Amino acid sequence: MNNLHDLLLAKPFSDQVMELLLFGSFALHLLFVLLMLGTAMIAVFFFVHSWLTGFSYELRWDKRVLSIHLALKSLAVVLGVAPLLIIQVLWSVPFLTAASIMAPYWLALLGLMIFAFLSLDILGHKMDVHPVRHLIFGVLGLAALVAVPAVFTAVLSLMENPDKWSLVAGKGFAAEPALLFHWLMRYLHILGAAALFGGAFHYFFSTRGAQERHYHLSHWMVVATLFQVVVGVLLLVSVMGRLTPAVITAVTVGVFAAMLLLGLAFYRHPEVDKRRMASALVLLPLILVSMLMARQYLQHQAVAPMQAALEARAQEARRRLAPLQATALRGFQAHLATVYDNGETIYANACAFCHGQDGGGQGSEAATLIVPPEKLNAVRAQRQYLYQVVLKGVPGSGMPYFSVFDRGKLDSLLDYMNASFGSEALPQPPSRQGDLAAAKMVFAKTCAVCHGEQGQVSVFGGGLRPAPPDLTRYGLTPQRAYAVITQGYDGTVMQPFNALPEATRWGLVGLLASLRVKP
Amino acid sequence: MLFPTFYLPGLGQGMTIALVAVVHVLISHGFAIGVVSIIVLLEHLALRRGDAELAGLAKNMLKPVVIIVTAVGAVTGAGIWFTVSVLAPGGIGYMLRVFFWPWFIEWMAFTLEVLVLLPYYFLWERMRAKQAGLHVALGWSYVAVALASAFLISGILGFMLTPDGWVQNQRLVSAFFNPTFWPQLALRFLGGLAMGGLWSLAYVLFSRHIGADLRQRVMRLLGGWVLVNGALCALAVWIYLGRIPQTYATHKIFAVLTSRLSQDAWLLWLGNILAALCIAAVALAAWLRWRRVALVLIIPALILTAGLVSEFERAREFVRGPYLMPGYMYANQIPLAQSDYLNRHGFLANAAWYQPQPPGLTPRAPAGHALFMANCGVCHTIGGLNDIRDRLKGRTQPSVTVMVRRTKQMVPFMPSFSGTPAESLTMAAYLYELSGERRSLEAVPPISRKGVGHE
Structure with missing residues (x-):
């Protein structure tokens, strides 16, 4: 991988500090994500429960859960800004590469989140009046919300497996069963953690005075914990080759804390309620921190060596690019100084490389074109006609359309061309007298096939690419007209008519001048 | 090709980013800054005059605003960044490094914004009963934090058009306080206030839970608010346009009208004048308490406002032309x-x-x-x-x-x-x-x- 960007080298802190910041800000973000996600699961689950039991009790609690969700989700979203910022600076190439490979899903996050949040907000609004409608919103909203961590875990799983990037980019996740399995376990582990944290949060902090819910939630927590144990073991299996003592220690602490929390849920005694809450306040963060430590160790091992190698290459790239910086900067300043708001500048930059600065058709690119650029200093045409040519181009030739310039700019360009080349003057009759009678015959018999009897392009001529000009509106100086008749126009069906007697050719030049309608 | 960039079929990279950005601006400026400012103002006035009905109106307006701001505003804000991360990874990768600190502080500002807005919303009844003054102060501090986050974003956005000294010295201060910084901050804030006035006016005009007398009073207030802030915003736009280098400014007609309409610049003037007149008319009608006229004009005025916002953002993004970061990187993310x-x-x-x-x-x-x-x-x-x-x-x-x-x-x-x-x-x-x-x-x-x- 030849990496030329030097963007990797500007860093606000050392990598260690950045990793510490990433860890802290991510833990904070994830805490609220888990609480929010768990709250949404609980809200929908218990809404269904209440509905099935006829809304007989504790609807007020259900509503409160949803307003808690609104608060939690707001915090979860804004707290995500810091870890996203830090990971994009700390591990920019691995992260942005993984996100790019997963781009369609990554972009879908936006719609998923907005839909989920609005749906769940609707769920809380008059939930007892329209239960069916709200059930639909709740279920769809929860489905969208639950899909969000699927994308994030996929991006992170991919980021941590650089060797699988090109395969996944080409064939998708399905091509890598091991990665797919790791992602699935990781994703389920997040869902389980959300259920557990959400359950614990509401069990300990929001169910005072809602005994029935309190009781249900203890079951909820047991199920969530068992789920986490099974998924956690499978997740460990999926990273078996990478386990280090640090990872194992962190996981062990986490598991131990989770077991203690579960014990607390069953040890029910009204007098020790306060102490149980205090213990939960310690245990929940401990579980989160230790599990995230394990995750961060694994991530570091997977990504840090690659990032270091990339940065070494970027150093080299910076050395190679250093001598070019000054030229680049001069080019930028020249661009800033060139304002395309006047005909002179526009002609010099956008026209001269083909038509030549002097309008002689000998710009530096002229020789590369099959249809040579027109010698503008010999053009004698109506302004409106020239405007149409510049605006729309000439299909089949090198002349592109210039509607990239607004009317004012094109007017200024035409003014400049008229002032420099006299392009809007009337064509003068030739100084040499030609054979007008012969010219009229030739024109009617031969020229009119394409140019039309009166000089307005014939139907046949209009089908040519490039089509001939409308001679009633577009003319040339006598010398140029004679030259085109004699030599033809390269790259077009305009033949060299040098076999015609010279007098006939001059006669044609005179005829052309008379065909041209006045201004 | 440092990244395996994903190219969005159909819409393309730029238009996709623009669509997300415009939705975000409409909400973050119009609702988060504008409508919330008005709600706090109404609550403040209600407290001073002991007007419970006015306070009730302010409270009713808050709920939908909180839902829209937290569900759509915050998500599209992060969404611009999400979108850019995969549609222009090279560009964002570098921008984040130039502006790490403002971005990091922005994170704190966003968090603080939510931390102030949530108690302001959830504790409305409880605080109004005992500490009404504190509640109003909480509201004003939200407006201050929102202004701070606009401050941070304006520095980054302005840089992308007029990096000025940064190109030579690569110093954050030069990049942040670039020539268009202050006018852009002013126009975003004032524009937000004016937009908030229009949204609030729509609510007041259409709401059925508001007494006729209160409606008249609030209409007058909002009409004046939109007129003053709208005029100041227009002034800020004018100053802003004057600070854009001619090289870029000269593309502004094409930026909006594109190849299809580039020859009819009058359309642009007509559209802008019509939009300004419509907004001024609805504000004047509100100020004069002509409810019928205001009712007819408010929807077109809101649509035209969205048009003006799109026009401004499109022109701002487009005119910097070949560059993503002038003096450093081309639009195609090649330095x-x-x-x-x-x-x-x-x-x-x-x-x-x-x-x-x-x-x-x-x-x-x-x-x-x-x-x-x-x-x-x-x-x-x-x-x-x-x-x-x-x-x-x-x-x-x-x-x-x-x-x-x-x-x-x-x-x-x-x-x-x-x-x-x-x-x-x-x-x-x-x-x-x-x-x-x-x-x-x-x-x-x-x-x-x-x-x-x-x-």
Whole structure:
């Protein structure tokens, strides 16, 4: 991988500090994500429960859960800004590469989140009046919300497996069963953690005075914990080759804390309620921190060596690019100084490389074109006609359309061309007298096939690419007209008519001048 | 091609980012700054006058605002960044490093915004009963934090148009306090206040839970609010436009009207004047308490406001032309110095993600396709918006070749081609093939070169 960007080298802190910041800000973000996600699961689950039991009790609690969700989700979203910022600076190439490979899903996050949040907000609004409608919103909203961590875990799983990037980019996740399995376990582990944290949060902090819910939630927590144990073991299996003592220690602490929390849920005694809450306040963060430590160790091992190698290459790239910086900067300043708001500048930059600065058709690119650029200093045409040519181009030739310039700019360009080349003057009759009678015959018999009897392009001529000009509106100086008749126009069906007697050719030049309608 | 960039079919990179950004601006400016400011103002006035009805109106307005701001506003804000992360990873990768600190502080500002808004919303009843003054103070501190986050964003956005001294000295202060910083901050804040006035006015006009007398009073207040803030915002826009270098400013008509309408600049003036008149009219009607007139005009005024916002953001993003970061990086995320390097040493040889035979989908000419996507794909699509085939319709192969070599000269807002002369030929040949002109040429029988015009 030849990496030329030097963007990797500007860093606000050392990598260690950045990793510490990433860890802290991510833990904070994830805490609220888990609480929010768990709250949404609980809200929908218990809404269904209440509905099935006829809304007989504790609807007020259900509503409160949803307003808690609104608060939690707001915090979860804004707290995500810091870890996203830090990971994009700390591990920019691995992260942005993984996100790019997963781009369609990554972009879908936006719609998923907005839909989920609005749906769940609707769920809380008059939930007892329209239960069916709200059930639909709740279920769809929860489905969208639950899909969000699927994308994030996929991006992170991919980021941590650089060797699988090109395969996944080409064939998708399905091509890598091991990665797919790791992602699935990781994703389920997040869902389980959300259920557990959400359950614990509401069990300990929001169910005072809602005994029935309190009781249900203890079951909820047991199920969530068992789920986490099974998924956690499978997740460990999926990273078996990478386990280090640090990872194992962190996981062990986490598991131990989770077991203690579960014990607390069953040890029910009204007098020790306060102490149980205090213990939960310690245990929940401990579980989160230790599990995230394990995750961060694994991530570091997977990504840090690659990032270091990339940065070494970027150093080299910076050395190679250093001598070019000054030229680049001069080019930028020249661009800033060139304002395309006047005909002179526009002609010099956008026209001269083909038509030549002097309008002689000998710009530096002229020789590369099959249809040579027109010698503008010999053009004698109506302004409106020239405007149409510049605006729309000439299909089949090198002349592109210039509607990239607004009317004012094109007017200024035409003014400049008229002032420099006299392009809007009337064509003068030739100084040499030609054979007008012969010219009229030739024109009617031969020229009119394409140019039309009166000089307005014939139907046949209009089908040519490039089509001939409308001679009633577009003319040339006598010398140029004679030259085109004699030599033809390269790259077009305009033949060299040098076999015609010279007098006939001059006669044609005179005829052309008379065909041209006045201004 | 440092990243395996995903090119969105149909809409293309730029338009997608723009759509998300416009939705975000409408909400973050209009609701988070504008409507919340008005709610706090109404609550403040209610407290001073002991007007419970007015306080009730303020409270009723808050709930939908909180839902929209937290569900759509915050998500689209992060969403701009999400979108840019995959549609322009090279650009965002560098921007984050230049602006790490403002971005990091912005995170704190966002968090603080939510931390103030939530108690303001949830504790409304409880605090109004005992600490009403504190509650109003909480509201005003929200407005202050929202202003702070607009402050931070304006520095970053302004940089992308007028980096000024940063290009030479690479100092954060030069980048942040760039020439368009203050006018942009002013116009965003004042525009937000004016938009908030219109949204609030719509609520007051249509709401059924509001007494006739209260409605009249609030209409008068909001009408004046929109007139004053709207006029100040227009002034800020005018100052802002004056600070944009002429090189960029000269593209503003094309930026809005595009190739399709570029010849009819009057449309732009007509649209803007109509929008300004409509907004002024609805504000005046509200101030004069003509409810019927205001009711008729408010919806068009809101639609036209969204149009003005889109127009401004589009022009701001477009006119900086060939650059993503002027003086450092082209719009296609190729740094200027690197472009020079690639011109000498080859684009594809230095691309991280180029495979001559990509697995799965194999375009007809992988090299030309890869060069096109990397060089042009940020603005042009194949078959979607700004379709390259339309742009090349009618061109011969040599003329496509010249156009590729001369992009920046011909069209001053297009970046130069990055790659060797041989690569530019490869891309031109691919594009010519793509444009379909070869097939149309083959359809015309060759014209005999003999026997024409010989008497």
